Amino acid sequence: MRYWLMKSEPDEASIDDALAAQGKTIAWTGVRNYQARNFMRDDMRIGDGVLFYHSSCAEPGIAGLAEVASAAYPDPTQFDRKSPYYDPKSDQENPRWLLVDVKAMRKTRLIGLSELREQSQLEDMIILRRGNRLSITPVTPAEWNFIVNKLIPKKT
DNA sequence: GCCAACGTTGGC
């Protein structure tokens, strides 16, 4: 069992959207970074824990908990000419981009970036490193446990 | 809208 942090722009897919989706499961479309793709392809397993992170928005931070709900499979948006994620250089026989399905478990209070940065237990989190842009990053069990057990239950 | 940081591209 591994743990991950996955960034989503809430304008596109928020934790509320995911919870409202059929089966609470959404296809994690639009990953166009090889390192993030490789995490999905090589390291993710069904049932892995996911911190659902809202990025590029007014209040960036962890907004919910989710689970990996499928193995990696080709992202259909790479073949859709009308999609912003269309990739003319990918071909059907050998798709370049993959996705996994993600099942939303529950919404949490918003744990903002600044609050995350205040936690000495989280100082090594990849998401908090300077210049980090990876949309999918591994989370250590210690980081996961601290966030889920110590931060999330706390009231603001 | 700004811009630092980073990943990708492509000429050589």
Added chain:
DNA sequence: GCCAACGTTGGC
């Protein structure tokens, strides 16, 4: 294989 130019990410 190097690396400058370019495009993107994402917080502010």
